Amino acid sequence: MPPHAPLPPPTALLFGVLLLAGCRAADAPPGSAALPGTPPGPAQTVERLTAHLHDDDLDGFAREAVPPALHDRLDAAWRAGRTRWPLDELPFGVHLPGMLQALAAPGSEARLQAVFDHQFAGADLQLHGAAVSLGLFGTQYLQTARGYGDAERQHYTQLIQAAAGWSTHAPLGDRGRARQGLAALAAAARRSGLAAPDAFQRIGMDEGLRRMGPFTAAFKQALTAYGLDLDADLASLQATLLQQTGDSARVRMRYRFAGADIDTIVPMQRIDGRWYLVEFLRHAEAAASTGTLAATTHPILADTGTAAAAK
Numbered sequence: 165m166p167p168h169a170p171l172p173p174p175t176a177l178l179f180g181v182l183l184l185a186g187c188r189a190a191d192a193p194p195g196s197a198a199l200p201g202t203p204p205g206p207a208q209t210v211e212r213l214t215a216h217l218h219d220d221d222l223d224g225f226a227r228e229a230v231p232p233a234l235h236d237r238l239d240a241a242w243r244a245g246r247t248r249w250p251l252d253e254l255p256f257g258v259h260l261p262g263m264l265q266a267l268a269a270p271g272s273e274a275r276l277q278a279v280f281d282h283q284f285a286g287a288d289l290q291l292h293g294a295a296v297s298l299g300l301f302g303t304q305y306l307q308t309a310r311g312y313g314d315a316e317r318q319h320y321t322q323l324i325q326a327a328a329g330w331s332t333h334a335p336l337g338d339r340g341r342a343r344q345g346l347a348a349l350a351a352a353a354r355r356s357g358l359a360a361p362d363a364f365q366r367i368g369m370d371e372g373l374r375r376m377g378p379f380t381a382a383f384k385q386a387l388t389a390y391g392l393d394l395d396a397d398l399a400s401l402q403a404t405l406l407q408q409t410g411d412s413a414r415v416r417m418r419y420r421f422a423g424a425d426i427d428t429i430v431p432m433q434r435i436d437g438r439w440y441l442v443e444f445l446r447h448a449e450a451a452a453s454t455g456t457l458a459a460t461t462h463p464i465l466a467d468t469g470t471a472a473a474a475k
Contacts, residue, residue: 206413206432207403209439214401220381222373226250230448231435235369237452242369249369249451250444251376261364264379267350268359273343276350280342288337295336299328313443319417319428326424334390345386352382397421413439 204212209228216225227235229250241247251260266272284291302324306317335341353359356375364372384394401419408414411434418427431442 203438205405206408206415206434206439207405209432210403210415210417210430210441211401213441214398214403218395218398220377220384222250222376222380223370226369226373229444230440231438234445234448234452238448239369241452242372243365245365246454247451248364248372249448251373252451253447260376261358261361264353264356265359265361267346267353268356272350273346276346277343280346281339284337285339285342286337288335291336292332292334295331296328299324299331302328311447313431313446315428315430316443319426319430322424322426322428323421326422326426329424330392330422334392336390341389344389348382348386349379352379392422394421411435 213225213228216222216228226238226249230238238247238249241249248258248260252258254260266276269275303321306312306321306324312320356379358364358372358375358379360366367375387394397420401417404416404418406414406416406429413432413434414429415432416427416429418425420426432439433442433445434440
């Protein structure tokens with residue numbers, strides 16, 4: 165979605181599941197594991213990366229997703245305030261610092277609950293329609309937006325359509341679930357130590373991602389109350405090597421998400437003996453070289469009083 169697109173909390177929650185689109189590797193067949201001391205192959209690399217995301221090990225993911233020299237450049241770009249890769253890759257990822265600040269603020273639970281009650285409580289039918297419409301918009305946006313490769317468009321389109329389909333029966337307007345989720349997320353935001361405006365820039369990439377791990381775990385737990393168990397769904401990942409020619413390869417990823425079958429192929433590249441996802445490398449290189457941050461405040465969470473009064 166465009167960085168500045170205002171999404172209401174339940175719909176932001178819906179499309180925020182893409183933030184957690186990491187998949188846990190299925191059990192590897194006998195003989196497929198790399199020998200001790202040897203780098204993992206293309207399919208095993210996909211499994212390792214998605215296992216990091218499943219385990220909320222975001223700093224581990226960042227270390228394995230790019231070569232060491234690029235990782236160091238990304239950390240420098242974090243500290244210079246130019247990027248927050250890989251968080252910037254996520255739907256409304258540029259708004260995460262502002263969301264954390266709003267959630268960690270004293271009394272945020274009551275303020276955000278008041279916004280939810282005023283605008284969204286009991287409005288399941290309207291929310292379902294809005295989510296489906298956003299799914300259609302997101303699909304159309306992906307087809308024309310710059311910066312996405314063909315593999316990404318195909319993968320993300322499936323995720324958006326699956327999330328929109330799930331939303332048609334999810335209890336998005338349930339007041340009790342919203343209260344429980346807001347309380348858990350507010351507590352996790354406060355524990356993260358990332359609420360200060362300069363926190364991400366000051367502590368750098370590795371520590372910033374490490375602190376984000378427990379927050380993403382709380383986010384996943386909140387989603388289970390809406391009938392979306394990401395850990396159960398994404399544990400079904402199967403990564404299969406389709407083709408390898410020299411230092412290039414293609415890996416097929418298949419898993420379940422929100423009740424739908426996801427089937428996508430990702431290109432891989434080998435650098436200094438290790439395999440990396442081509443699209444991750446491309447985005448990371450751009451972030452390290454010329455990355456710039458968009459606005460970091462979520463339009464809804466930043467000013468709940470204005471949002472409530474606007475209805």
